[in-house]
Amino acid sequence: xxxxxxxxxxxxxxxxxxxxxxxxxxxxxxxxxxxxxxxxxxxxxxxxxxxxxxxxxxxxxxxxxxxxxxxxxxxxxxxxxxxxxxxxxxxxxxxxxx
Numbered sequence: 001x002x003x004x005x006x007x008x009x010x011x012x013x014x015x016x017x018x019x020x021x022x023x024x025x026x027x028x029x030x031x032x033x034x035x036x037x038x039x040x041x042x043x044x045x046x047x048x049x050x051x052x053x054x055x056x057x058x059x060x061x062x063x064x065x066x067x068x069x070x071x072x073x074x075x076x077x078x079x080x081x082x083x084x085x086x087x088x089x090x091x092x093x094x095x096x097x098x
Contacts, residue, residue, distance in 0.1 A: 011037040011047045011055070033059065 003020040008030040019026060036055035041047040 010034050011041075011052055013049065013052070 003018040005016055005018050006023050006026050008015045008017060008026055010030045011034050015030075017026065033052065033055050036059055037047045037051045040054055040058060041051055
């Protein structure tokens with residue numbers, strides 16, 4: 001992997017990562033993790049280092065749910081398209097019979 005070192009702050013902790021992704025993209029992702037840590041941390045409390053792990057698990061869970069939703073939408077769209085194409089084929093068959 002061709003990458004460069006980028007410093008990120010996640011939930012108040014500094015991390016140095018090596019990546020080929022842009023610094024802006026990495027910071028956006030780090031901000032997403034920080035927001036999830038803050039969401040999971042009780043108000044007025046400092047986030048424990050383990051909170052980043054819990055945030056990662058929560059985000060992975062959300063990602064799996066979104067993937068499942070996307071697959072369901074794709075499946076339904078393919079089925080609907082198959083039915084529409086079947087109707088078009090039927091209509092064309094009827095028109096050619098006349």
